Amino acid sequence: MITLRGNFFADTARRTMIAASVTDEAWAAEVASRTDGPYLFVAEAVLPYLHEPDVRRVLDLLSDRFQGSLLALDTAGPGFFDTQEQHDALSKVAARMHWYCPGPAGPAAWRPGVRVLASHTLTSLSRTLVDELPVPYREMLSVLAAQRLPQAEGYRLNLLRLP
Numbered sequence: 001m002i003t004l005r006g007n008f009f010a011d012t013a014r015r016t017m018i019a020a021s022v023t024d025e026a027w028a029a030e031v032a033s034r035t036d037g038p039y040l041f042v043a044e045a046v047l048p049y050l051h052e053p054d055v056r057r058v059l060d061l062l063s064d065r066f067q068g069s070l071l072a073l074d075t076a077g078p079g080f081f082d083t084q085e086q087h088d089a090l091s092k093v094a095a096r097m098h099w100y101c102p103g104p105a106g107p108a109a110w111r112p113g114v115r116v117l118a119s120h121t122l123t124s125l126s127r128t129l130v131d132e133l134p135v136p137y138r139e140m141l142s143v144l145a146a147q148r149l150p151q152a153e154g155y156r157l158n159l160l161r162l163p
């Protein structure tokens with residue numbers, strides 16, 4: 001599993017970290033030289049901070065270099081994007097999100113052969129998965145579900161199979 005952390009790429013099986021921008025081909029070459037896969041890439045709260053051409057570049061990079069791999073990524077809807085300046089936490093930091101989309105269908109259509117295997121909001125996760133979470137997380141999800149905040153409903157956790 002390769003975690004696309006902020007400016008680092010962690011191969012959790014081998015416990016290595018590579019410092020690089022996610023758009024930089026060098027990290028991909030290094031990962032490919034170390035392992036044959038199969039690959040699961042996980043990007044949480046990283047891609048929405050890029051501009052769309054850079055997100056496309058990342059999808060192309062992963063598709064070209066790691067054919068057939070899985071990519072788990074989160075997407076933020078327009079409601080999230082538009083309210084950053086008013087958000088209680090996001091407004092306190094200098095970083096701003098630049099890429100938003102209503103769901104994974106948009107990015108999946110950028111590249112022929114990309115398949116959306118799953119897509120959920122935090123309140124539409126399967127019961128089986130939720131039951132395995134620690135109690136504080138289950139409580140948070142239940143409070144979120146009751147509030148039905150538009151921003152939260154526009155935030156999705158997605159799993160793509162790359163061509």
Ligand SMILES: C[S@@+](CC[C@H](N)C(=O)[O-])C[C@H]1O[C@@H](n2cnc3c(N)ncnc32)[C@H](O)[C@@H]1O
Binds near residue numbers: 005008020
């Ligand atoms: C909200 S934090 C998410 C942290 C992430 N979930 C993790 O586990 O490290 C956003 C991160 O995106 C990183 N980031 C922004 N642009 C990036 C880029 N081009 N390549 C890699 N990381 C980037 C920032 O450095 C920041 O650490």
